[in-house]
Amino acid sequence: MSAIIMITQFFFTLVIGMYFFTKLRAERTDSRTMEENSKKEAEHLNSMRRISLSEPLTEAARPRKVNEIIGQEDGIRAIKAALCGPNPQHILIYGPPGVGKTAAARLALECAKKSDGTPFRRDAKFIETDATIMRYDERCIADPLIGSVHDPIYQGAGAYGSAGVPQPKEGAVSKAHGGVLFIDEIGELPPCQINKLLKVLEDRKVMFESAYYSESNKNIPTYIHDVFKNGIPADFRLIGATTKKPEDIPEAVRSRCVEVYFNPLSKESILKIIDGARERLNIALDDGAANLIAGYAKNGRDAVKILQTAKNIVFLDGRERITADDAAWTLNACRYTNGMYFGGDEKIIDISVIKPKEQK
Numbered sequence: 001m002s003a004i005i006m007i008t009q010f011f012f013t014l015v016i017g018m019y020f021f022t023k024l025r026a027e028r029t030d031s032r033t034m035e036e037n038s039k040k041e042a043e044h045l046n047s048m049r050r051i052s053l054s055e056p057l058t059e060a061a062r063p064r065k066v067n068e069i070i071g072q073e074d075g076i077r078a079i080k081a082a083l084c085g086p087n088p089q090h091i092l093i094y095g096p097p098g099v100g101k102t103a104a105a106r107l108a109l110e111c112a113k114k115s116d117g118t119p120f121r122r123d124a125k126f127i128e129t130d131a132t133i134m135r136y137d138e139r140c141i142a143d144p145l146i147g148s149v150h151d152p153i154y155q156g157a158g159a160y161g162s163a164g165v166p167q168p169k170e171g172a173v174s175k176a177h178g179g180v181l182f183i184d185e186i187g188e189l190p191p192c193q194i195n196k197l198l199k200v201l202e203d204r205k206v207m208f209e210s211a212y213y214s215e216s217n218k219n220i221p222t223y224i225h226d227v228f229k230n231g232i233p234a235d236f237r238l239i240g241a242t243t244k245k246p247e248d249i250p251e252a253v254r255s256r257c258v259e260v261y262f263n264p265l266s267k268e269s270i271l272k273i274i275d276g277a278r279e280r281l282n283i284a285l286d287d288g289a290a291n292l293i294a295g296y297a298k299n300g301r302d303a304v305k306i307l308q309t310a311k312n313i314v315f316l317d318g319r320e321r322i323t324a325d326d327a328a329w330t331l332n333a334c335r336y337t338n339g340m341y342f343g344g345d346e347k348i349i350d351i352s353v354i355k356p357k358e359q360k
């Protein structure tokens with residue numbers, strides 16, 4: 001009898017031992033595989049980071065100082081009036097595409113920091129977002145603009161997930177705390193996001209809610225209790241830019257912002273933009289070429305783009321200087337001239353036959 005008991009005991013000990021041994025081995029293999037995978041991914045990421053193309057010329061041509069923004073003197077003055085000094089205000093910039101709205105917004109905070117009595121600290125942040133890519137989730141699982149709470153159910157088996165701790169994640173409005181939040185194409189923001197943004201502008205903080213939050217939950221860290229009780233600060237000044245008309249922007253947003261208007265650019269302004277870009281990009285350019293490009297470019301961005309293409313054409317030919325001929329060829333090839341110029345093999349160019357676009 002005792003022999004049977006001993007055999008049974010031995011059998012169960014063996015089975016339990018085997019079970020834990022297999023489990024331990026599986027865990028070790030899992031952690032080794034994870035370690036190997038993570039090493040491989042880290043190497044892949046680092047090798048990707050070692051590769052970079054040259055800076056796009058359009059980036060290099062960007063105005064670096066406010067006075068390099070051409071033809072928008074009133075707009076720039078209005079931005080300074082709104083943002084500089086002791087009481088900065090929210091701003092909405094209207095204007096057609098490619099006339100310097102984004103360029104001006106990017107320079108505005110640095111300009112404001114230098115003004116007397118400014119509340120912006122030297123390290124105040126400029127956070128740039130684009131409303132066209134501001135994806136959000138109606139269940140508030142992810143909201144890169146306002147912020148969201150990662151509820152345990154979505155965190156799975158992570159440390160906070162298993163402990164049932166909801167985790168607040170700050171959005172762009174809090175990242176911009178103490179500085180400027182720039183929302184490009186603000187007219188594309190979904191109405192729900194606009195309402196949330198208005199609330200943040202009003203409260204200057206973001207409050208979070210979660211069905212998983214309980215004041216008495218001892219597992220929840222103190223800082224998370226603080227966030228649920230007092231919110232995350234979001235005191236910033238908003239700059240929105242849009243190509244839409246003022247009447248297409250919600251009145252509630254308009255009424256909280258100083259509205260600034262950027263103009264379509266004249267040929268003279270585009271000529272100055274070409275000249276500025278030529279200097280920043282160190283391009284040798286004939287006056288005739290600049291004149292032709294300014295005559296056909298629809299806006300500042302267009303002018304810089306044509307200049308860049310002409311520069312590449314000249315580079316491929318092993319030359320240095322962009323001539324009127326090169327500009328005409330580029331305009332023709334990119335269909336700016338409606339096929340009116342046919343340089344062909346002879347490279348005949350008669351600028352007078354190319355009718356410049358009508359000036360606004």
Ligand SMILES: Nc1ncnc2c1ncn2[C@@H]1O[C@H](COP(=O)(O)OP(=O)(O)OP(=O)(O)O)[C@@H](O)[C@H]1O
Nearest residue numbers: 061062068069070097098099100101102103300301
């Ligand atoms: N007024 C300007 N002065 C100087 N450069 C300009 C001006 N307008 C446009 N540019 C040139 O064109 C580029 C694009 O301009 P920017 O991105 O500011 O246009 P935008 O008005 O924001 O257009 P969009 O509405 O399409 O976003 C700038 O980086 C700059 O090189």
Ligand SMILES: [Mg+2]
Nearest residue numbers: 101102184241
């Ligand atoms: Mg822009």
